[in-house]
Amino acid sequence: MKKQIAYLQWLRLFGAAAVVLMHTAASRWQAVPVDSARWLALTGWDSLVRWPVPVFVMITGAIFLPRKTSVRDAIRRYVPRMALAYLIWATVYALHAAGPDAGFRELVHAAASGHYHLWYLPFLCGVYLMLPFLQKIAEDETLTAQLLGLSLVIAQGIPWLVDLAAVLLPEWSKALRAVENHLHFTFFFDLLSLLLLGHLLASREISPKARRLLWVAGFLSIPLTLAGTLWLTGVTGAPSTIFFDHASPTTLCAAAAIFVFARYHLTALPRWAAWLADRSFGVYLIHVLVLELLAQAGWDVLAFAPAWWTPVLALAVFGISAIAAAILQKVPLLGKYLA
Numbered sequence: 001m002k003k004q005i006a007y008l009q010w011l012r013l014f015g016a017a018a019v020v021l022m023h024t025a026a027s028r029w030q031a032v033p034v035d036s037a038r039w040l041a042l043t044g045w046d047s048l049v050r051w052p053v054p055v056f057v058m059i060t061g062a063i064f065l066p067r068k069t070s071v072r073d074a075i076r077r078y079v080p081r082m083a084l085a086y087l088i089w090a091t092v093y094a095l096h097a098a099g100p101d102a103g104f105r106e107l108v109h110a111a112a113s114g115h116y117h118l119w120y121l122p123f124l125c126g127v128y129l130m131l132p133f134l135q136k137i138a139e140d141e142t143l144t145a146q147l148l149g150l151s152l153v154i155a156q157g158i159p160w161l162v163d164l165a166a167v168l169l170p171e172w173s174k175a176l177r178a179v180e181n182h183l184h185f186t187f188f189f190d191l192l193s194l195l196l197l198g199h200l201l202a203s204r205e206i207s208p209k210a211r212r213l214l215w216v217a218g219f220l221s222i223p224l225t226l227a228g229t230l231w232l233t234g235v236t237g238a239p240s241t242i243f244f245d246h247a248s249p250t251t252l253c254a255a256a257a258i259f260v261f262a263r264y265h266l267t268a269l270p271r272w273a274a275w276l277a278d279r280s281f282g283v284y285l286i287h288v289l290v291l292e293l294l295a296q297a298g299w300d301v302l303a304f305a306p307a308w309w310t311p312v313l314a315l316a317v318f319g320i321s322a323i324a325a326a327i328l329q330k331v332p333l334l335g336k337y338l339a
Contacts, residue, residue: 021048
């Protein structure tokens with residue numbers, strides 16, 4: 001159990017750092033010409049860190065699917081924390097975006113819409129509500145593997161291929177989108193596939209040969225993500241995010257490879273890493289606000305050459321966010337909702 005906890009904590013830490021780097025690189029990605037060196041540098045950094053969201057969902061599957069959770073537990077213990085955290089931080093980001101002159105109705109609309117990165121909190125509410133049912137499925141390994149394969153095809157494979165085909169065959173895009181839109185259960189299977197994948201990769205023994213093959217695929221997925229993005233951007237003449245999507249095969253390969261590497265190699269957790277991992281949720285909530293405040297002060301990702309400044313800025317944002325999270329966690333009663 002300690003081995004599992006250690007590697008999952010490492011994944012939380014690396015995932016939080018990767019999200020910060022991803023949002024740092026993406027913050028001005030569409031603001032520079034696609035044929036510029038700055039855009040290429042930002043795309044390179046972004047291509048490196050497209051995997052954290054699938055990894056976070058896989059962590060949830062690894063932790064919760066072997067357990068027994070009732071719908072009542074989900075509603076009483078897990079959903080309120082995510083819902084209240086969303087309400088608090090959506091309000092904070094709305095106040096920041098609207099400014100001091102905004103009216104009450106404008107603030108309410110902004111808070112209800114939420115900030116772009118806060119989508120993960122309502123998503124987790126759905127995850128927690130589904131846990132009691134998925135835990136029953138996870139008890140049968142054969143059924144779990146079959147459902148995982150089906151969900152990967154429906155939720156990841158088909159939508160990603162439709163996105164790609166719509167770009168390459170624009171004359172057929174309307175018909176392709178119409179077919180895709182009939183798959184109303186895509187979101188459910190999207191959630192399901194990553195939870196089951198995390199559960200299987202955490203619970204099944206993976207042979208050394210399979211591990212090596214997965215690590216090679218994961219390593220190659222990063223340059224393939226960059227190459228695919230450059231290729232489709234050249235085809236369309238505009239920045240393409242198809243290979244950045246978490247349904248992209250390259251993203252899934254990278255996420256699975258990192259997850260398995262951590263499971264078999266990151267078995268010890270130093271105190272400093274444990275401290276940072278325990279602030280990963282707070283870093284996720286806070287880092288975009290830190291990034292935007294620094295940008296307002298003139299320290300955005302384009303302040304210097306993005307090739308070296310992007311990771312430096314991301315590291316600063318991560319550090320500031322971790323310290324802020326540690327402070328917010330000490331707030332009486334609200335600490336666990338704030339960070």
